[in-house]
Amino acid sequence: MKKSVIIILICIFFLSGCSSKPVMLPGEKKVTIQNIYSEYYSIAEEYYKLKNYSKAIEYYSLAKEHKAFKNLALYKLASCYMYTSKWAECIDIYKKLLNADKSNYSLKENLAYVYAMKGEKEKALSLYKELHNLYPENENYVENLIILYLAGEKNKEADTEVVSELIKTLETISPENKNLQKYKDAINLENSEEAAD
Numbered sequence: 001m002k003k004s005v006i007i008i009l010i011c012i013f014f015l016s017g018c019s020s021k022p023v024m025l026p027g028e029k030k031v032t033i034q035n036i037y038s039e040y041y042s043i044a045e046e047y048y049k050l051k052n053y054s055k056a057i058e059y060y061s062l063a064k065e066h067k068a069f070k071n072l073a074l075y076k077l078a079s080c081y082m083y084t085s086k087w088a089e090c091i092d093i094y095k096k097l098l099n100a101d102k103s104n105y106s107l108k109e110n111l112a113y114v115y116a117m118k119g120e121k122e123k124a125l126s127l128y129k130e131l132h133n134l135y136p137e138n139e140n141y142v143e144n145l146i147i148l149y150l151a152g153e154k155n156k157e158a159d160t161e162v163v164s165e166l167i168k169t170l171e172t173i174s175p176e177n178k179n180l181q182k183y184k185d186a187i188n189l190e191n192s193e194e195a196a197d
Contacts, residue, residue: 085117
């Protein structure tokens with residue numbers, strides 16, 4: 001009798017261990033979920049490389065739902081929105097990212113560019129001025145300020161003086177800038193038009 005009870009207990013023990021349901025290790029579910037979001041991000045990256053921004057947006061939107069990929073996916077989403085001229089969505093994302101990292105000059109530069117493309121000159125000027133004050137030797141900031149001022153209303157004497165100073169700054173920090181002469185010609189043209197009036 002004792003032998004048969006022991007055999008039955010051994011059979012029960014072995015049979016219970018042979019269930020079809022896998023045993024999850026501690027933390028395995030968390031890793032599995034993170035791997036899924038990692039795949040979403042990888043797929044989005046491939047679509048981004050192929051310049052298929054609508055599909056990249058779809059997968060970056062999925063990837064951003066996991067905290068490990070949130071900020072990176074948001075940044076890439078903003079980039080996709082920029083390439084597809086979806087300015088409002090792009091601005092929303094850059095503002096969210098800047099809210100978390102207020103001193104990130106790269107995000108401010110991107111936001112200034114988007115404002116300029118959207119036609120919000122004053123907001124773009126404000127950000128580029130802030131960046132230029134922080135990094136006065138940055139050629140891109142100086143050049144973007146010149147472009148924004150030149151794209152504005154004509155015959156503004158104050159803007160003409162500011163642009164002249166910015167051109168001098170650009171000439172100092174980057175005398176080989178290929179657009180330097182074009183900016184000088186534009187400001188000279190404005191001055192000659194003002195003199196003619």
